[in-house]
Amino acid sequence: MEVLKEKVEEEEEEAEREEAAVRAERGEKVVRPMEVRREEAPMTQEMLRDLEKKLSDIEMAIPEKLSTFTKDTIDISKLPLSYQSNTLKEEHLLQVADSFSRQYSHLCPDRVPLFLHPLNECEVPKFVSTTIRPTLMPYPELYNWDSCAQFVSDFLSMVPLPDPLKPPSHLYSPTTVLKYQEGNCFDFSTLLCSMLLGAGYDAYCVNGYGSQDMCQMDLTRDVCPLTVKHQEVVQEEEKVPPKKYAIKPPRDLTSKFQQEQETKKQEEIKAEEERRLREEEERLLDVEKAKTDPLHGLRVHSWVLVLSGKREVPESFFIDPFTARSYSTQDDHFLGIESLWNHKNYWVNMQDCWNCCKDLVFDLGDPVRWEYLLLGTEKSHLSLTEEEEDGLNDDDDMENLGKEDEDKSFDMPPSWVEQIEISPEAFETRCPNGKKVIQYKRVKLEKWAPYLNSNGLVCRLTTYEDLECTKTLEIKEWFQNREDMLELKHIDKSTGLNVDYFKPGHPQALRVHSYKSMQPETDRIMEFYDRARVDGLVKREETSKTMTEYYRGRSDFLSYRHVSFGDRVKKLSLNSAESNPRPIVKITERFARNPEQPADEDVAERVFLISEERIQLRYHCRDDHITASKREFLRRSEVNHKGNKIVMTPDMCISFEVEPTEHTKKLLYQYEAMMKLKNEEKLSRHQAWESELEVLEILKLREEEEEEHRLTISIYDTKRNGKSKEYREAMERVMHEEHLRQVEAQLDYLAPFLAQLPPSEKMTRWQAMRVKDECLSDFKQRLIDKANLIQARFEKETQELQKKQQWYQENQVTLTVEDEDLYLSYCSQAMFRIRILEQRLNRHKELAPLKYLALEEKLYKDPRLVEFMKVFV
């Protein structure tokens, strides 16, 4: 592409323009024979040599396993006819394309041949536009471009182009590509373009030049999108205009000059710091930057262009089908465009790509910038009007003329590709074999299909410290369909901190669990879905000596509880098999304001100093006060020096009241308050103890869950849900049996007798009578047979029973208990059988005449026999 970067000489351009004007008058419309801008200085010998040398230096790093995806692996015999041949219209189109290509190469001899009609899997040339088959996928997930692109990039594995400097010779249909889940960039973009067009986007396949990283899908120098943290948008606080009566701030008496000096100094330091940081960054970047690519600008790549306008796309952008990332049209990775096409038309880029794609204008209706192949699409509205041209096409060459005429009535033939279909299984599995690994800069991303891993792992992101990916920094694992609702596991190797994130629905309403070890009484933080919990617990933080709990939305307004534990007292007693809870030293509880109580009676903080036997209360602050009431109870001196029990003395309660009232001074009041507090202390201790138990329980549960890691299966998932499958199969079986029975019911009872008659003759009355009689007698015989059968069985059973009884009576004395039992059970069973047989026989005897009569009746009414019967009757 360097050649393209050459500046066009002024004179030539001038001449060209004149020529162009003349041509325009002649009314050339379809293909302007000469290119205006694309003329460049002739290559000098030196340049050629230079280039040759350069090219010879390049070692082609074509991968070994070039493609298992070659023609011989594809069974072309099963492909439909449209794949194996061209229709007339397609042939015609190919001719048009050929002539276009000829003119193009004639006019722009220095440009590479156009990528117009590569061979398909059946070695049939097909025009690229017809290879696109716009399809809207039946999955709602594939309605937007980003998910479509992600699907394509996940679903297919990438095969490099056979020759990185040329477009491929073959372009397979999207269906084949989907089937084999492999393809080069052209296959990728054709498939993606088909899906996007189906979803209503204004999308185009692009044949152009990309950077090495892009062409080889080398992401090792890219930052993984998953690791990029969302920059928090700092919302500028709206400056409220000072209100009319806003108070004036107190006068500032500090020196302005000193402040200024101070800020100056600060700024200098900051600037210095920034500079240093920038340098550091640059140095790092230099290290990371790979050696420049010698083939820069020559590597052929194909990607997708989405133009603005449809589906509320505000701005045109590129999608790289390999990585599913979107880029702006100004991006550095895209170095030039040769041509682009959608299912309707084909456009050749006539703009200079010396500055990559940055200056390109994607106005496809502009014939100066984009040369189109077919007329008549909506994008060609900028071309000259037809009247002008019709009158002036006298001395064009015949081919051109012919083509123009055709063009007016010629539109793109329908796609030869079969409907693109993705089975639900394939859609769910996504990646080939359900597994994909992508290497980013310092990051490895692994993806799995759901249910592939038994623990529900679907994605793992490993971050490394160094570029060579040897030292692991952190691991993030995403899970799906776990019964314990585990969603994400974050392991920080540097700190050893594990953080588990859960979706709503964990049996203990766990939301986040961050821990270093699963041992109890170590540092851990558990966060909960507080609305799912009865006690409204939001968060519980634990260290080895403390436990802090945060609550929300409780009816008793408790919002915080902090428990400090002392050292565990060693129990000497032997029966300490039970848990030995640590002694509680201090419990601090904080309460939110209860609006129904006056502030002076609403406790804000309650501290139980259990070891000191003290209780401290701090009340809420009144709305217009700055101090809050406090009260402290000492519950130590239960017995005075005389040995009498002291109930309450004034110095057992020290209180500060914002507004002293009379009744709170009373000992009775204080005594009652203290009694209440004592009870509450007990309760709080109990709750702390329960919390500890709960932690243990959760830990146990977590361990169990980790071991079991069962997966949930949706009741709508008919494939995996064993129960529903069984049920469905049973239903089907029942249905089938039902069907069989119906078929049986419809059996023709006359068929065997009618078959005996000579065919194709009308039945005589005599014959009819005979048929009837035969049928009846046959039925009678059957009934008798049946009765005999039952009778025979009955007799047999009876005989056997009698034999057995005889045997028993003979050997009764010598029999063991077991044998006797055996005999008895046999007897009862035999009796049962006999009884049933007897019943059956009786029933048969009863029913047989009825059945016989019924058949006779039926025969009388049978449509085939009825006329003869009538006469007979």
Next chain:
Amino acid sequence: MNWLYDSVEPRVMDEDMLKLAVGEQGPRDEAGQLARQEGILFKDVLSLRLDFQNILRIDSLWQFENLRKLQLDNNIIEKIEGLERLVHLVWLDLSFNNIEAIEGLDTLVNLEDLSLFNNRISKIDSLDALVKLQVLSLGNNEISHMMNIIYLRRFKDLRTLSLSGNPIAEEEDYKMFICAYLPDLVYLDFRRIDDHMKELAEIKHQYGIDELKQRENLIQAQLDDERAQREELEEHKAAFVERLNGSFLFDSMYAEDVEGNKLAHLPGVGQLLQAYKDKFVIVCLNIFEYGLKQQEKRKVELDTFNECVQEAIQENREQGKRRIAKFEETHLLSLNAIRDESEVTNLEMKVAEHSKDITELFNMLMTLEMQLVEQLEETINTFERNIMDLVALFIENVQSLMAQCRDLENHHHEKLLEISINTLEKILKGELDEDLPYDVRALFVDKDTIVNAVGTSHDLHLLKIDNREDELVTRTNSWCSHLVDAIHKDEIMRNRRRVKEIHQYVDHVRNELDNLECSEIID
């Protein structure tokens, strides 16, 4: 019911009886010991039981201000009285007495549970004040008329009702009727009403209920209307332009004007009067609208002011709280340190240091407060100026509009005079064709009479206008001065409260320190 009535002597509810009851029913054990030590005040008692005491007359209960529950069952009370002060009462049991009429309950707005079982009541009424009533027990009484039930419809929270043992309970329709007319009721005569029953009852009495509901709705709508009107008038009054949105002032001018009304019969005066009225009403409406607008403005002004002041106070308060919180941390630490210190010199040094801290806190808080006072003063002054200006402007403009009214009146007066004199001349000449009422004709005796009559009417009108104007001006001014006074007073009160609070707190902290010192020294 009254098996004891004849044989046992009634007792008087006196101090001793109450004391005894309170003592008996008060706290037990250790708490009781304390209670005896200190004595129980009647106003601290929450619940009192006085059953089987042969009380004839309820008395001496006025001290039990905070009583929640009162049991006076199984006495021989004949009249409900003496309960007016017990406004917090939630539960009142007057069963098994000899009460004949419900009365004396008008102040017990918090009452939820009322038992009048086994009395001699024949009519349910006088319960209007008991809006929170949930449980009403009226069994074994002498209620005989079904219409008493309808009275109970007004208690929206009533869920439990017992009426068994009354004559009405004998009626066959009794249950159905109650279920239909009291659809929110859950328990009747200690039994749950099942839904099926409710449905049946509803169907049975549908017509009656519909009619009743219709009537109730009408009354409700009327009440609502009245309230809305009253509110509107209040609003207008606040804007000082009430009744100026119509011809009220004009009508009032002619209400007492005998001559003016008589003169209206003159030919041509009717039209003149109509035109005059229209113009006058337009001016009045102008005043009215202007008044409302100004009121809105004043309100906005006041709101902004209040908001700003509140903000300032709030911020100041936050600062104060922060200071105190910070101090409290160090305070606890240093108290502990002092407690643990054994050496006298060190101790003294620490005490001194801490007392310095306290002083510093005090100074800081006071500085904050004084700063706020200054700031607020300035703001209040600004506000005062502005509101005064607003009011002055309002008055000025209203006065100019009133002047228009007066001009209209003068103009009308001239016209009327002219017509009157013309008419007089015609009458004198005997040219008048129309018949005038006798009393009107009596005015047209001579020129002086008629001029006087017209003049009187005119004066009266002017007086009315002047009065209205004066009223408006005085009220506006007084509102303004009241407002300003109130703001000043509030601010002073606030300041005093805060200073008191600071002193109190600092004293408390000092005390704590002193106590510690004392105990140290004693030790």
